[in-house]
Amino acid sequence: MEKIFIDSPEGAFTACFTERGLARLECPANRRGNTLTAIGAGHSKFPGFARWKKLTAKALAEALAGRAPRNLPPLDLSKGSAFQQQVWTALQQIPAGKTQTYAQVAATIRRPLATRAVGSACGANPVLILVPCHRVLPKNGGLGGFSSGLKWKRRLLELEGVRV
DNA sequence: TCAGTTATTCATG
DNA sequence: CATGAATAACTGA
Numbered sequence: 001m002e003k004i005f006i007d008s009p010e011g012a013f014t015a016c017f018t019e020r021g022l023a024r025l026e027c028p029a030n031r032r033g034n035t036l037t038a039i040g041a042g043h044s045k046f047p048g049f050a051r052w053k054k055l056t057a058k059a060l061a062e063a064l065a066g067r068a069p070r071n072l073p074p075l076d077l078s079k080g081s082a083f084q085q086q087v088w089t090a091l092q093q094i095p096a097g098k099t100q101t102y103a104q105v106a107a108t109i110r111r112p113l114a115t116r117a118v119g120s121a122c123g124a125n126p127v128l129i130l131v132p133c134h135r136v137l138p139k140n141g142g143l144g145g146f147s148s149g150l151k152w153k154r155r156l157l158e159l160e161g162v163r164v
Numbered sequence: 165t166c167a168g169t170t171a172t173t174c175a176t177g
Numbered sequence: 178c179a180t181g182a183a184t185a186a187c188t189g190a
Binding site for chain 3 (some may be wrong): 081083084106111113114115116117118120122123124
């Protein structure tokens with residue numbers, strides 16, 4: 001598990017890679033740019049690691065600019081249960097600037113009654129932004145929740161031009 | 165295995 | 178508009 005930090009205008013994101021791909025991507029804890037430096041960037045344990053890092057940084061930059069990333073690094077979602085992986089995969093099908101309700105996501109994975117479970121799966125999503133759990137809103141027009149804080153969810157939606 | 169929990173939703177009053 | 182039940186799946190013990 002290689003852990004690095006990726007600088008961005010929003011702060012330093014944390015990314016974790018396994019031999020299979022990107023396993024985690026976390027929002028900066030505090031908004032003001034912290035001074036953490038890259039860890040593990042020197043020794044690439046896995047083949048293609050350096051390229052994944054570059055792809056991740058690039059995809060992240062694209063996403064923060066409100067556009068859908070061209071190329072994503074491989075994602076290692078093997079940590080999650082089968083159900084969670086289905087949800088996370090479904091989330092990636094939502095185009096930038098669009099939103100879905102928890103019920104709609106439940107419907108797309110052919111589990112129309114699992115709306116609540118979908119919410120749980122979103123909360124367990126380890127790869128924020130690249131797996132766009134922020135594009136899922138409750139049906140009543142509220143915001144729902146966000147693992148790194150609702151501030152981030154609102155901001156990410158604004159970056160994509162979504163009004164709440 | 166099972167009780168407790170959840171980033172929901174719908175029907176009621 | 179507030180409340181409560183229903184509902185599928187995760188988590189921890």
